[in-house]
Amino acid sequence: MQLVPSAKQAFVENVGHVAECNLLYLLVFENFRNYINKYSTTPLTDEQFGVVRSCFRPKTVRKRQYFLQEGEVCKYFGFIVKGAMRQYSVDDKGVEHIVGLSIENWWVGDRESWVMLTPSTYNIDAWEDTELLVVTKADTVQIVQQIPSINEMVRKMDEMHSIAIQKRINASVSLPADKRYTDFVNSYPSLVQRFPQHLIASYLGITKETLSRVRKRALGK
Amino acid sequence: MQLVPSAKQAFVENVGHVAECNLLYLLVFENFRNYINKYSTTPLTDEQFGVVRSCFRPKTVRKRQYFLQEGEVCKYFGFIVKGAMRQYSVDDKGVEHIVGLSIENWWVGDRESWVMLTPSTYNIDAWEDTELLVVTKADTVQIVQQIPSINEMVRKMDEMHSIAIQKRINASVSLPADKRYTDFVNSYPSLVQRFPQHLIASYLGITKETLSRVRKRALGK
């Protein structure tokens, strides 16, 4: 039995009609095309997009199911079409530490495992039922080499990613817990609404109790 | 009066002879060429390297002088040929928070300011007298577009950078201070020897006193 139904199947279940399913498919890829064009100076030609499209496979991950599990090599990177996922490590004592929270139009995967082909030390699972477009490394190498816009997009996204992650490091070494939280709320209001507090606390490197108290004090002001 | 002598001048001062100076110049760029080739699948042709070389300008930054100052836009990225630099922010109370420590064969610059053309919130200064090869953004765009090996190198370096920085975030949310320190010592033994403890403490997000005590306890075991 197939635990994870195919993405197409999932879309069908969602909308109930095959006709609408195909329409949704089109919409998903159109959205993706716009996303790519937003990050490059020259829009993709139809032919180029055809190549890109053939490299990305829709995939559904149901709530609480893994996209990547500790010990596996990260063979796919995923673009979230709809849904919410979290990336976390588990320490000696079995405590989960959130290192990433992602929603629509974000990418998920473990770069280290992906690049180095080493077993991942992270888990990535779905916090909500999630629709992804996934791509293999081989295909990524292909389209990055062949299609300048994709090359440009990947470079820009790496840049943005580096910038975001640098800010997070700066916050972690230079801000106390309460500032880190307000900083987070200002930077990612959409995440605050999608994930419960105890996950955000973990993301910030504090306990849920501390976050609860920090929030209370912030209200008092 | 020129506070920062030209890089060539600096080399001359170091070695004392113009002949050796030119030789050093050659060696510096040969080293740089090897560095680039190490990160790409096809070596640079002589012609390509000529272009690259023309884009990188030697620069000397004396100990305690700024490479980038808070409020400036980061116009140059630098490759450290010899020396040691630190990148830090300064908080409301005037306390410095180290966000980066760099030595030979590392790159320095503020990605956010560089990419977004916004005033930097960081300072970068020399901890030791430092020789750099610096490049402007315009030139970077040129060679990344024109020379596949450079494109590849930049992408790979961004990848490595992302991986390293991701590990640091994971450490900061999931490890206590003592583990963060041993982790750091294992990951960057060369930095431990080049920078004093209070800078490393700041890099780890703890005070120098805490680091001193952490080290003492670690010895006891």
Next chain:
DNA sequence: AAAAAAGGTTGACATATGTCAATGTTACTT
């Protein structure tokens, strides 16, 4: 509707880390 599960808050207390001041040590400057 009842039960269970997940999330959130609060209090009491323990622990880790920060702060401040004094002192020791090392390396550099004159």
Next chain:
DNA sequence: AAGTAACATTGACATATGTCAACCTTTTTT
């Protein structure tokens, strides 16, 4: 050699955060 500055260590104490347990609310499941 003396003096100074930078770095490191230590102690006493304050503060922030963690831990554990109880309790409450909301949502989900049965």
